[in-house]
Amino acid sequence: MIRVSLSALVTIYLLLFLAAVFLLWIVGEWNRRRREQRALRHRLRCVICAFEFEDRTPTLLPRCPRCGSLNERFKLDRI
Numbered sequence: 001m002i003r004v005s006l007s008a009l010v011t012i013y014l015l016l017f018l019a020a021v022f023l024l025w026i027v028g029e030w031n032r033r034r035r036e037q038r039a040l041r042h043r044l045r046c047v048i049c050a051f052e053f054e055d056r057t058p059t060l061l062p063r064c065p066r067c068g069s070l071n072e073r074f075k076l077d078r079i
């Protein structure tokens with residue numbers, strides 16, 4: 001009787017451990033994705049010279065630091 005309850009306890013412990021690992025993995029992946037998206041929000045690519053740069057100013061048309069042309073804000077596709 002004690003053996004059975006012990007093995008059941010071990011099984012429950014293992015299941016809980018696996019669930020915790022799985023949960024941590026999901027949360028970590030979710031955080032990573034969110035951080036990536038936040039980093040990409042200010043990322044722009046110049047339509048003239050294809051230079052990628054960051055712009056955190058609220059201007060509607062940020063200027064490319066390489067060729068000086070104005071760029072429209074658009075969502076950069078993930079690679």
Ligand SMILES: [Zn+2]
Pocket residue numbers: 046047048049050051064065066067068069
């Ligand atoms: Zn440019």
